[in-house]
Amino acid sequence: MNAVLSSTLPPHAALLALRERAPLVQCVTNAVVTNFTANVLLALGAAPAMSDLPGEAGVFAGVADGSLVNLGTPTPVQADGAREVVAATRRWVLDPVAVGALPVRTALAHELLESRPAIIRGNASEVLSLAGAGAGGRGVDSVDGPDAARAAAIHLALATGSVVAVSGEIDLVTDGREIVRVPGGDVLLTKVTGGGCSLGATMAAFLGVTDALSAAVAASLVHAIAAERAAARATGPGSFATAFLDELAALEPRDLELAESRLVRTAADVTAEVAAEVTL
Amino acid sequence: MNAVLSSTLPPHAALLALRERAPLVQCVTNAVVTNFTANVLLALGAAPAMSDLPGEAGVFAGVADGSLVNLGTPTPVQADGAREVVAATRRWVLDPVAVGALPVRTALAHELLESRPAIIRGNASEVLSLAGAGAGGRGVDSVDGPDAARAAAIHLALATGSVVAVSGEIDLVTDGREIVRVPGGDVLLTKVTGGGCSLGATMAAFLGVTDALSAAVAASLVHAIAAERAAARATGPGSFATAFLDELAALEPRDLELAESRLVRTAADVTAEVAAEVTL
């Protein structure tokens, strides 16, 4: 899951490849957002498989092009399903929802992290908590902005070999060497449950066609643009959610190509001192 | 959870307080409506936490401003989550979905009732059944109107110390001493799953800013007005559900202030004879 592969693709090429391949995406995700997540994947052009059942989740993950493990509602059965997924594939995304103060999911997140996800996606509070540098947010809310988690994200990436994607007003994606900032989106995305969770699923879909850094960046840009377009014709969070699915389906590679100029790429600048603060 | 507290607030002041506080609402609720319930809370301006997992549900409830226990799909794991919630807080709402004929949830409802919810919310059949005065409805439907459950609601309130809210064409809310009737809403709310269940969550959100009677009344009025406005621009139950979320988000305290004149407050009039009919 090295981010500097020959399969590096800019977002518009990744979307083109996704539409051609229609990747199968196996999701172990929380009970609140299964429906919305499946609809996001379908709208995007991927094929969702939403099994969290031991005995099946691993089978799906083994044939899937990408997988998601989201810890929003980690029942014991689902935890076993998640364990199967991470044993069956390396092309998986970890979404450590509300990790930190809550004991069950926090222990599970650290256990699953041993299996090295291709991508870790969370808000700033979750990334800070996972890197051992913060106490976690208030439930599913982030109390910190993405750049507050910049150092933690870089070091988490270096320590795990995973790409780390921090969601917020400006999304921050890093493999520990490079940082890509993805501005855009709309605040209405935070007023619909599953906005962040479905972004993890979209990243898993892009893992079926490109490397982890490209996948995380492409997914973030796709969600940002679809959210902006949806917000422009929505009258509130209900109509926004509906329009967001419409816009995901309507999004064309050329729309992404025009928006790629907004991506800001910089080198990750880390000192050994800061690195030492991170404990997994 | 006395209804006559200094924190008594009229609906418009309660909504203003809710928007300022953005209360964290911990929900143990049924699998059918988790998504809609979370979206209702987000639209309203609250922060949903939807964990029903033992080991986490109680932790969330301990820090939440209000909690909901809805018995629509009471799995053994979820029942343990519910038990944690009611042990961790007194600011919780019980929604005894389809209680009566169904053995698992009926036993669980009576067990949880021992922990004295701040608010009990149900339709007439559920309240009659919980008060021992009826056989329950046909599944999740109510076969009785709210006023048919008036005496049962009063006595259930007196026996438990809970505020009892009976949903129907005219919602009826009582603490056993006072009755507040909340007219309005729209029949389309009964054509969308989660209409009643999300009302319980909204009551839990208002428990974070005011007393139980004020919370139940404010929530009922908020849902009634949002439903009326949504119905005015909907072309069926699908577009109604979408518009309902939009209208919840758009609702302003002054909208509620104008509608408060429709509330009808009367004294609860109970005779000892009727009281004797109620067995918990």
Add this chain to the structure above:
Amino acid sequence: MNAVLSSTLPPHAALLALRERAPLVQCVTNAVVTNFTANVLLALGAAPAMSDLPGEAGVFAGVADGSLVNLGTPTPVQADGAREVVAATRRWVLDPVAVGALPVRTALAHELLESRPAIIRGNASEVLSLAGAGAGGRGVDSVDGPDAARAAAIHLALATGSVVAVSGEIDLVTDGREIVRVPGGDVLLTKVTGGGCSLGATMAAFLGVTDALSAAVAASLVHAIAAERAAARATGPGSFATAFLDELAALEPRDLELAESRLVRTAADVTAEVAAEVTL
């Protein structure tokens, strides 16, 4: 559950009867589509009960007018709930989601099949797999068209006594003697999760008012017409799902009557050689 009963009804008469009866429909279905399925049933005019809990699922099924067992996410608890349902009623629909390659649900499907569903509803890959004539699809996708499963459907119907409904561009419904083809619908129905799953629930609703063949045909026609009308005013999969619920609610018996001319009825033509290929 013989398809040639005196209660045979054309779709428009079945819809009229459904609206009058408001059948209670007990659903054991997958976690991804519970909300959408309940909303489809409510929009149609039926009353959903969505309990998959052992101790309650069988109670509901015993009083329900029709039941659904959908194997999309078959947890151990839900499997026990499903067993209760099929023991409590003969008016049930089996939806063997993604049966074939996945061991848990495949074993469960064959076990439940012993209890003889009134209707088996699936896509071509699922029907082929259930009839022992195919390896199953890629997850929930069908890799075959309905007519590819024609022989398998006929023989599955003859072997089980069930009506078999194969969903696809042209739905194919058979009791082993007669084949009814239902053209129509819209491709957007495949871009929303629960499109097929909710069709199984609608068939269960129609089982409350007519025989199995009529129920499967009426449900297929209702979904086809509602999908066409929804697609005509949708701008993508999100607005399509919303409009689909609106159109289900708005659908009148006379709309179906006008569309009944598109149904194509033929005799099932089977040779003993083909029949011998089917093993259950």
